[in-house]
Amino acid sequence: MPASDPDDIASLAHAVRISCMRVARRVRFDADNTVAPHLFSVLARLAEEPRTVGELACIEKVSAPSMSRAVAQLVEPGLVERHSDEHDGRLVRLSLTDAGREVVRTERARRDAWMTERLEGLSAEERDVLRRATAILESVVDL
Amino acid sequence: MPASDPDDIASLAHAVRISCMRVARRVRFDADNTVAPHLFSVLARLAEEPRTVGELACIEKVSAPSMSRAVAQLVEPGLVERHSDEHDGRLVRLSLTDAGREVVRTERARRDAWMTERLEGLSAEERDVLRRATAILESVVDL
DNA sequence: ACAGGTCGTTGCGTTGGCTAATGAGATAAA
DNA sequence: TTTATCTCATTAGCCAACGCAACGACCTGT
Known part of the structure; x- marks a missing residue:
């Protein structure tokens, strides 16, 4: 069976990457941001836990x-x-x-709203596929 | 049946958004790009089909x-x-x-390599879930 | 005590983004 | 046909964010 066809995996990898990048792009664009994207990213990191400037720079991959x-x-x-x-x-x-904290909370709600709106048009089966897919993606990224 | 539980959809929306953004982030950071990201994005659009400046500006959401x-x-x-x-x-x-075209080909290969490497560790069933999920995400984004 | 390393900040040049204005070409009306 | 208007691409000029280099403040080891 062709379950491990290398070419197949490569094309899937491409499709997954493109889909994720497009979704991320749309989320960033559609949200007419209250805070600039790179600043919100910093706020989100600090929402996890307090950090120093150097730690933030390292995490966010900037100088x-x-x-x-x-x-x-x-x-x-x-x-x-x-x-x-x-x-x-x-x-x-x-x-x-x-x-x-309030900015982080409301901004996240706004971003999620965009996705929620679009997911409402899907069938229960499609949503279930997405649910399982996110779990898989999380494990893949955390790797 | 709880297929349309609003709360459920909202939490799924959040999970999908986070997963996609994390994947996109990792791909962007891990690739030490030959071509600048915004330029490669243009090349990729032109790889689909020839376009005009105005069309590209509209697609890429820049002036x-x-x-x-x-x-x-x-x-x-x-x-x-x-x-x-x-x-x-x-x-x-x-x-x-x-x-x-050559630049697009090699750059894509490099970006896809990261994802391919990780997808090789998955089962055939998991890959199938991702395959269906990408199709759904594409339809959701195109909306 | 002092030499060397680390952390954060400031100065300066580069780059990509925007708006406004311009030039070339199409289009519609008189 | 001529003129006015509209569209597309480019140029000009400004602003924001980045990196590197340099600095001041502060730890650390001899």
């Missing part, structure tokens, strides 16, 4: 100076707080303010 | 001037050709050169 500026833009409107580390004066601990 | 510059950057190294339209002198028909 330390770029992240430093991004953080400054989030501190200015009061979405992020700076705290100096007790044991190491060089470090700047960053965390969300209540306002920052 | 006409931005697309004009991007096209110029692709024409300069000989990846894209300009042809004036026979019936309408204002239009600039754009198409890939052989070199352009």
